[in-house]
Amino acid sequence: xxxxxxxxxxxxxxxxxxxxxxxxxxxxxxxxxxxxxxxxxxxxxxxxxxxxxxxxxxxxxxxxxxxxxxxxxxxxxxxxxxxxxxxxxxxxxxxxxxxxxxxxxxxxxxxxxxxxxxxxxxxxxxxxxxxxxxxxxxxxxxxxxxxxxxxxxxxxxxxxxxxxxxxxxxxxxxxxxxxxxxxxxxxxxxxxxxxxxxxxxxxxxxxxxxxxxxxxxxxxxxxxxxxxxxxxxxxxxxxxxxxxxxxxxxxxxxxxxxxxxxxxxxxxxxxxxxxxxxxxxxxxxxxxxxxxxxxxxxxxxxxxxxxxxxxxxxxxxxxxxxxxxxxxxxxxxxxxxxxxxxxxxxxxxxxxxxxxxxxxxxxxxxxxxxxxxxxxxxxxxxxxxxxxxxxxxxxxxxxxxxxxxxxxxxxxxxxxxxxxxxxxxxxxxxxxxxxxxxxxxxxxxxxxxxxxxxxxxxxxxxxxxxxxxxxxxxxxxxxxxxxxxxxxxxxxxxxxxxxxxxxxxxxxxxxxxxxxxxxxxxxxxxxxxxxxxxxxxxxxxxxxxxxxxxxxxxxxxxxxxxxxxxxxxxxxxxxxxxxxxxxxxxxxxxxxxxxxxxxxxxxxxxxxxxxxxxxxxxxxxxxxxxxxxxxxxxxxxxxxxxxxxxxxxxxxxxxxxxxxxxxxxxxxxxxxxxxxxxxxxxxxxxxxxxxxxxxxxxxxxxxxxxxxxxxxxxxxxxxxxxxxxxxxxxxxxxxxxxxxxxxxx
Numbered sequence: 001x002x003x004x005x006x007x008x009x010x011x012x013x014x015x016x017x018x019x020x021x022x023x024x025x026x027x028x029x030x031x032x033x034x035x036x037x038x039x040x041x042x043x044x045x046x047x048x049x050x051x052x053x054x055x056x057x058x059x060x061x062x063x064x065x066x067x068x069x070x071x072x073x074x075x076x077x078x079x080x081x082x083x084x085x086x087x088x089x090x091x092x093x094x095x096x097x098x099x100x101x102x103x104x105x106x107x108x109x110x111x112x113x114x115x116x117x118x119x120x121x122x123x124x125x126x127x128x129x130x131x132x133x134x135x136x137x138x139x140x141x142x143x144x145x146x147x148x149x150x151x152x153x154x155x156x157x158x159x160x161x162x163x164x165x166x167x168x169x170x171x172x173x174x175x176x177x178x179x180x181x182x183x184x185x186x187x188x189x190x191x192x193x194x195x196x197x198x199x200x201x202x203x204x205x206x207x208x209x210x211x212x213x214x215x216x217x218x219x220x221x222x223x224x225x226x227x228x229x230x231x232x233x234x235x236x237x238x239x240x241x242x243x244x245x246x247x248x249x250x251x252x253x254x255x256x257x258x259x260x261x262x263x264x265x266x267x268x269x270x271x272x273x274x275x276x277x278x279x280x281x282x283x284x285x286x287x288x289x290x291x292x293x294x295x296x297x298x299x300x301x302x303x304x305x306x307x308x309x310x311x312x313x314x315x316x317x318x319x320x321x322x323x324x325x326x327x328x329x330x331x332x333x334x335x336x337x338x339x340x341x342x343x344x345x346x347x348x349x350x351x352x353x354x355x356x357x358x359x360x361x362x363x364x365x366x367x368x369x370x371x372x373x374x375x376x377x378x379x380x381x382x383x384x385x386x387x388x389x390x391x392x393x394x395x396x397x398x399x400x401x402x403x404x405x406x407x408x409x410x411x412x413x414x415x416x417x418x419x420x421x422x423x424x425x426x427x428x429x430x431x432x433x434x435x436x437x438x439x440x441x442x443x444x445x446x447x448x449x450x451x452x453x454x455x456x457x458x459x460x461x462x463x464x465x466x467x468x469x470x471x472x473x474x475x476x477x478x479x480x481x482x483x484x485x486x487x488x489x490x491x492x493x494x495x496x497x498x499x500x501x502x503x504x505x506x507x508x509x510x511x512x513x514x515x516x517x518x519x520x521x522x523x524x525x526x527x528x529x530x531x532x533x534x535x536x537x538x539x540x541x542x543x544x545x546x547x548x549x550x551x552x553x554x555x556x557x558x559x560x561x562x563x564x565x566x567x568x569x570x571x572x573x574x575x576x577x578x579x580x581x582x583x584x585x586x587x588x589x590x591x592x593x594x595x596x597x598x599x600x601x602x603x604x605x606x607x608x609x610x611x612x613x614x615x616x617x618x619x620x621x622x623x624x625x626x627x628x629x630x631x632x633x634x635x636x637x638x639x640x641x642x643x644x645x646x647x648x649x650x651x652x653x654x655x656x657x658x659x660x661x662x663x664x665x666x667x668x669x670x671x672x673x674x675x676x677x678x679x680x681x682x683x684x685x686x687x688x689x690x691x692x693x694x695x696x697x698x699x700x701x702x703x704x705x706x707x708x709x710x711x712x713x714x715x716x717x718x719x720x721x722x723x724x725x726x727x728x729x730x731x732x733x734x735x736x737x738x739x740x741x742x743x744x745x
Contacts, residue, residue, distance in 0.1 A: 010264035011216040011223060013251030015653060016064040017259075019641075023071040023648070031527060035074050035499050036062055038526045042587060046523035048073060048150055048498040049643055050219040051389040051516040053199045056588055063220035064253075068641070068648045072478070073497040074527060077104025079479050084110060084119040093484045097454060097715065098647040098661075103479050106494035107531035112486045119483075119492060124535065124543065127491050131446070132547035134471040134489065138443045140167030140423070144433045147173040147402045148449030149391025150498070152511030152523070154566040155537040156393070156400040157573075158559060159448055162545040164411075165420060165552055169427030173402045174450060175394055176430040178353055181361035181730040182387035183398070189369040189609050191602030192595050194395065196384035197348055198517050203228065204382030207235040207344035210268075211279050211368070212354020212736070216246010216654060217640045219388060223250045227265045235340055238268040240354065241276050241635065242665070242711055243704040245654040270340065275328030276633045276709045277358055277737050279351075280616060282337065283367040285323045288315045289338025290374050300376030304599060307610035311370050314612045326615055328706050346382030347375065353390070354635070357736040360616035361727040370610050378608065379599035389516040391644065392498075396514030399574060399592070404429050410573070417572040419553035429731045430456060431723055437465035445487065446473040446544075448537065453482040454645040457721035457733040458693075475540055480645070481715075495537050501525040502536045509536070509563045512584050514592060520577075521589025538563065620739050623687045629741035631687060632670060636714035636721075636735045645715050652713075657701070664742075665703035665711040674742055678702040683743040684712070686720035693720050697745060710740065 009015060024032045038044030039062040040054045047062060049069035062070065083103065089112065092100065109127045110119035122130075135143055145163045147156060163171055175183070183193035190196065202208070202225040215222040227250050230236055238247045248271070251264040258264065274282060290296055291312065301308050324331050341347060349368050355361060369378075369385060377383040389395050401410055404427035411422040428436055434456065436442040445452075445466060452474075456462045466472060469487030476483070477497045483490075496502055502509040502525055510524045535543070542560035545552065559566050564581050571580040576592055583590040601607045624631050638644075639652035639661065650659045657663055664684065671677060680700050686693045695717065705711060714735065725734045 010249035010251040011246040011654065012220070012253050013259065013264065016253050019653065020064050020067040023068050025071070025076055028074070028076045031074060032071055035070055035526060036067060039066060039070055043524070045498050045525055046392055046513045046521070048392055051149070051392050051395060052219040052221045053515040053517045053519050054521070054588070055199065065217065065220055065643060069643055070499060072646065072648060073499050075104050077102070078530065079103045079106050081108065081110070081121045088117040089119070089484050089486065090117050097481055097645065098650055100479050100481060101646055105478055105530040106476060106492060108494060108533040110492045112490035114488070122491070127493060128543045128547035130489065130491065131471065131473060131544050134444050135166065135548050141170060141425070142442055143168060143444040143446070144170045144172060144428060144436070144442055146433070146445070146447040146450060146452055147171065147397055148447070149174045149394030149397060150449045151397055151537060152393060152513055153396045153400050153520070153570070154511050154563045155448070155541060156397045156402050157570050158538055158541045158556070158566060160401040161414070161418065161554060162541055162549070162556070164414065164422040165545070165549055165554065167423055169404055169406060169423055169425060170433065171402050171404050171427055172430040172433045173397055174391060174455070175398055176731060177455060177733060178390050178394070179356055179387055180732045181356045181365055181727045184730050185362045185365035185369065186385060186387070188603070189366050189611055190378065190385065190596040191608070193398070194518055194594060195386045195516065196378055196594050196597045197386045198591070199225065201348060201382050201384060205229060205234055205346050205348045206382065207237060207340060207347040209237045209239070209341070209347060209349045210247065211239045211349065211351040213350060213352035213388060214240065214244045214246060214637070216244060217638055218352065218390070220246070222388065223267070224252060226250070226267050227252060230265060230267055230269070235269045235344065236267050237337065237340055238271045239274055239279060239282060241273055241705055241709050243271065243273060247271065270336070272329055272333055272337065273704070273706050275706050276635050277360070278327040278329070279355055280360060280364040280367050280613070281323045281326035282329065282334070283364065283371045284315060284318060285327065285334040286338055286341050286371040287311065287374050288318065288320070288323065289335065290342055291315060293338070293342055295342035296374045297376030301374070304601065305373055305608045305610055306605045307612065310612040311610040314614065322615065341375070346380060347372070347377050348383055348386055350386040350388055352388050354736055356727070356732055357734055359619060359725070359728055359734045359737060361732060362729050363613040363616060366611040367613055373608055373610060379597055384597065393513040395516060395518070396512070396520070399514055400570065401574070413573045417569060431726055431731050431733065434462050434465050434723060437468055440468070443470045445469045445471070447482065448475050448541070451480040451482050451645040453485040454480065454715040454718070457718055457725070457735065458723040459715070459719040461723055475537065493540055494531065494534050495540055496525065496529055496534050498523060499525055499527055500529045500534070501527065504536070504561045507562070511563060512567070512589070518592040518594055519589055520584055520592050522584055538566065619737070623739045626689070627687050627741065631739045631741055632708055632710050634684070634686070634710040634712060634717065634720065634738040634740045636717045636738070637711055639713050642713070660699065661713050661716055662698045663712065664698040664700045665705055666700055667705050667707045667709065668702045669707050671700055671702060674744070676700055676742070676744060681745040683745060684717070684720060684740050685743060686722070686738050686740045688722040688725060690722065690724070693722070695719050
């Protein structure tokens with residue numbers, strides 16, 4: 001018999017509409033609705049959620065999860081000094097992340113008072129002076145300046161300018177924890193660190209291959225593009241260990257016909273569930289099938305690439321049995337995938353953190369690039385590489401210079417424009433910053449947005465490392481876990497949100513963002529600030545800079561008072577941003593451009609590069625020798641009521657979870673082999689070369705996932721990720737491939 005569990009409702013539809021309406025607070029409906037209709041609109045603000053590009057002329061541009069992000073920011077709830085007076089930091093540490101983040105907007109600057117274990121109010125100028133006193137008491141490389149992807153281009157540019165004037169490149173950011181492998185792999189293979197496709201390509205692709213990605217939860221507006229592509233006959237080919245509702249069927253909440261008739265659109269034409277980490281073998285199988293069937297693009301390979309011979313030889317020497325074993329798919333499935341690929345004249349590969357958060361992430365992405373290149377699927381309509389970034393301006397932050405390993409060209413242009421010699425020594429990434437804190441080589445930590453203590457790996461070690469700091473500073477809109485993991489001194493500096501009007505010298509300001517497909521456009525707030533004490537992020541950065549830098553060649557006060565002046569400076573420094581102020585004011589902004597899309601290869605050889613990679617090391621087998629307990633591979637993931645570390649509710653509608661988060665998804669055979677049943681409770685233990693890490697009391701949920709694979713939510717499972725377990729060459733935590741065993745309770 002078919003049950004609702006066997007044939008669940010589609011993604012989107014009435015469920016999404018109901019969830020959106022449930023997020024509207026009583027008494028705040030008018031403000032919320034006014035804000036939602038201005039989201040991602042030309043005269044409105046860019047959603048503070050994901051980086052999916054806006055569709056020109058669409059009447060409604062927000063999705064369910066975007067609505068959650070917006071309502072979370074425009075909440076009527078407030079975290080005032082009275083709240084902190086009523087609760088010690090030690091008490092707040094016992095609250096779960098959901099409860100913390102539901103307290104509302106921060107209203108004024110606060111300083112941690114260790115004697116009372118409470119945050120107390122502090123004046124803005126006193127806060128800036130405190131930061132300056134700490135920074136000027138240490139060597140520049142003993143400070144780390146973290147950045148979240150929510151930050152706008154102008155703030156990011158001002159922030160990195162201050163940090164380099166101060167004297168360091170210690171600019172870890174959220175890219176280090178998500179798409180760092182994408183940037184590094186693409187730069188070496190294609191000569192650009194960004195994806196090569198635009199939104200228009202979705203209307204021209206004959207096949208879209210989706211690897212390690214769950215758009216229904218992480219960037220739901222992508223489902224509209226997939227729906228339209230499926231309707232015109234495009235093959236949607238999905239690779240995901242979990243069978244995700246958001247990739248199977250979609251009911252568009254913006255389609256009256258589908259909503260009123262309760263119809264839905266099938267999305268995935270083909271759905272494959274590889275073992276966790278099996279994507280590199282799938283990419284190798286695509287190349288092998290292409291070569292064995294003579295379907296390679298000889299002209300493109302000859303004119304535009306180098307390194308093909310090495311890849312060709314490596315693939316020829318790789319047996320199909322090896323690819324079957326490594327991928328977790330059958331030979332028949334690999335042949336079917338190969339036939340789909342070679343039949344398509346324009347194929348796009350998209351991927352998310354299911355690809356990037358692995359030890360062999362860079363190698364996997366470069367193997368995907370090899371598969372694209374062998375068919376000439378770069379630099380033509382409907383084809384190309386499409387890493388789908390997470391936070392709304394994480395890509396723009398990198399463009400603006402938030403990079404611990406900046407290029408010499410960027411530093412030269414920055415120094416020439418601003419009249420100083422920037423530091424050239426490479427800085428620390430996220431995992432390197434934590435290691436520096438542990439080793440006593442770091443004294444001050446400043447975070448521009450984000451929730452560093454919750455987002456990072458190896459939670460116990462990370463929290464201990466943060467507590468060694470002389471000063472921790474968090475520039476934030478709402479309360480989160482990081483505010484409670486304090487240095488000896490600590491500050492919370494509340495800032496304006498994306499939805500709020502930013503007035504400087506009587507003039508409403510605008511900031512710009514860059515989406516996942518390199519479109520740069522303006523965003524402007526539409527509502528009054530949550531508190532008169534809030535300051536804009538550029539104001540806060542300028543305040544720190546003015547207090548810290550004794551003899552700055554840059555007038556930070558003028559820049560923070562007129563964002564057009566920041567953009568004029570950006571135009572002098574960042575290649576491709578000429579005439580920035582004029583171009584960004586065009587309807588829809590402007591396309592930053594992509595050299596590989598034009599088949600201009602900015603690599604060392606001047607051509608697109610095939611990069612040969614052998615199969616990755618079997619890390620699970622190495623670690624199995626350290627324990628008698630049979631190991632499984634755990635991947636962390638978001639629930640549907642979550643964005644990054646922000647938890648909107650304890651539910652996961654698409655996976656059938658209600659009012660809980662300590663859930664472990666497992667194949668029924670793996671449960672039976674361990675004497676467990678659906679609903680049993682277990683502790684999860686990860687195994688690493690330095691020992692074990694344990695988290696307690698998870699409910700196991702039988703689920704459609706390959707044998708040997710597990711899944712659970714982060715940040716609850718971040719304590720299991722060893723700091724040293726990261727992507728080779730990119731240092732991104734390998735949170736999608738954690739070797740674990742289960743202990744029944």
